[in-house]
Amino acid sequence: MAEYNPGVIEPKWQKYWEENDFYKTDEAGKKKYYVLEMFPYPSGKLHMGHMRVYSIGDVLARFLTMRGYSVLHPMGWDAFGLPAENAAIENKVHPADGTYANIEAMKKQQKALGISYDWDREVATCSPDYYKWTQWLFLLFYKRGLAYKKKASVNWCVKCATVLANEQVENGGCWRCSEDVVVKDLEQWFLRITDYAERLLDDLKLLSGWPERVRTMQENWIGKSEGAEIEFTIVGNGGKIPVFTTRPDTLFGVTYMVLAAEHPLVDELTRGTEREAEVRAFVDKTRKLTEVDRSSTEMEKVGIFTGASCVNPVNGEEVPILVGNYVLMGYGTGAVMGVPAHDQRDFEFAKKYNLPIRVVITPKDHLLKVEEMDEAYVDDGVLVNSAEFDGLPNEEGMRAITASLEQTDRGRAKVTYRLRDWLISRQRYWGAPIPIVYCAKCGTVPVEEDSLPVELPKDVVFKQGGQSPLAAHEGFLHTVCPACDGPARRETDTMDTFICSSWYYFRYTDPHNDEQAFNREKNDAWIPVDQYIGGIEHAILHLLYSRFFTKVLHDAGMTAAVEPFTRLLAQGMVNKDGAKMSKSKGNVVSPDEIIAKYGADTGRLFILFAAPPERDLDWSDRGVEGCYRFLKRVWRLVDRYAGAVAGQNGEIGAVEPAERELRRAIHLALKKVTEDIEDRFNFNTAISAVMEAVNAAYGYMNEKEDDIDTVVMAEALNLLVLMLAPFAPHLGEEMWQRLGNADSVHQQVWPAYDPSVLLQDEVEIVVQVNGKVRGRLTIPAGLNSEEMQSLAMGDQRIVEFIDGKQIVKAIAVPGKLVNLVVR
């Protein structure tokens, strides 16, 4: 008897697959399926999160191939980024060398896992062949007016020595290193994602294959607010202050105005007045606060009077203008009208500074009085103290007041988003250079397409915490202007790596194209990605950016798709002992160790069996042992009968009860595995169904020993191997061969279960009395309700419960249960 030896069979089959170009993608047929796992940053080492996401994708890819789909299942590298550059500073290894070495190391591990990637389509975002097209896409955005440079207050991470996009600030810290983010005024490149805010929000409707929580997170991030922009006139100079409000119905309740510290009018209104020094001190103090402090809800709301006032357009009233620490320059217009009676923040602020409070919305049943209020009234109601609008329900009041403002051009309906434009400049070396030059004569000039890529020079000096090496590289810096051939200076910022990852799934469809980013026809054959799999941490970042890119590319006529990812599976984390695996906790288990000890098939099986894919999974060494035991158990079964059943593929006619039972168990498992993979992605229950089938086969084996029906056993073993093959591809291949089959198990057609085998002559039903289980009955299959009921009532045990009682009602569910209600 041969032992199960994954250390031998796994490399054997990996070699076979590789030598036979096994996972090369077919032409996209009518039934195409694009399975994609988020490509990794090449850190050099796979972790369990990687192993999990690749295992999920691989089961799908293999299963769908067997189901007759042409499957695209590629892999690549999100290869630009800070860690490589930081390593360069510390270890004196060039980021390119380090990155490519890491890629090789990780690819080796992925191959050791037996994942069915088409390596011919591999892309690395740091390769000039790839970032040429990243730069080309930047120019496309630029030409379409979607890339622009402006001076703005931006988030700066001191530790990473670069700016960050809004999406990359988490709880006031850098997403990568958690360092507190500070605000700097810098001139930077942005992509106009806000132009697409409405479509990004609207098209979430199309994403029914996404988890609801991800859609909700994106919806919240885009943060649409409908309201009005209203202009107040400054007393004295006649200037205008526009404010955004979602409550135009409360306009008559305005008793003051607050500006953000950064608002340009603050300086204008106070310059040369007696209040100048005091206001400036306040502004400076406010601006020095970190983002964390400033956005904390606990921070006290403070403000200061500017000395100026403005006029409420709706009633001509003069109200004071203040500067407040709670008004954000980046949202709305950076100015807020104060309606203390109907906004809790305004209420607290007004109490603190003794500003007047005026009720303009009152509940329908009683009149709201200021003296009785200890908090703002924010619910619906009826307008009061609002001149001709008195008596209107507030919803109607909103429309009426906005319409009235529109007529006199002092305000208008307005939609505001929380989403800001995407800041894409990075003051670092290891990224795609922004293809722009600055000419003294021509100004900002895009690099011409035929001189792309703007290549990263390799001979650069990395310094600790300093500016980007590109800015100090004379050869890179100095160039000629594409417009006038005069001397010009290159942009030295590189692009946010999230740009590179926003279009890689397009490139996989045509990875070697050196004429175009990708060919439209090849792209349309595969895109959209049918199933995308990755971590929830990208719920906003990568997934929002990719949706934005797809829409721009669609508008540019490059793709038919309006959304890139039809279905999204947000896979859970892999923990150990209830905590995230981390070096500091000492609870890290690496895929390498598992492969070495049990083989890739065991590791894959465990990671899929331990929990449904979207849930967090707790790594259990015992659980892995259990899966290893299971595979050995399958191995022994096949090993015992392989010789006896090889070639036994005759027709199965009427068979004895033991054989019928085995066939039923196998076909039942096949049905469940098929449905669990296809409809539900519940690999854990699919695997448990295979386990049950194996247990049934053991039952048959223990009963019959060597006296088995070889044709029935042949069917059982072949079906078991086919079912198991997507989960344990090496073992599947080996057993398939040992059962005497030609070709690869992975090129077989996924078997269909036989419904007639599932039919039973007799079924067990449950008999309840008053909803309580009082007995079980084996009855012929296919009886109707009346027949079931009378059989149930004739059963000795049931008679004891119903004897002498009146049967009020009886419910019979065919083939399942009878419930007798007695009194």
Next chain:
RNA sequence: GCCGAAGUGGCGGAAUUGGCAGACGCACUUGACUCAAAAUCAAGCGAUCUCUGAUUGUGCCGGUUCGAGUCCGGCCUUCGGCACCA
């Protein structure tokens, strides 16, 4: 504070349409094999009690229903996201 998800044995989890709660695996107990152990095969395994049976049990309280882990109302806890967004 707002939004979302989840609470089921000692543990991971199952129950897909309202119909036997706990599939499958782990752990544990027992039997077989063995000189013995490991491995393997087999059986048992929610709790309580007056133990061939009954009662009870899916975070808590209530409801709908012949019947609720599943549906409805109200809470509690945990996790995740957003958070002065005007």
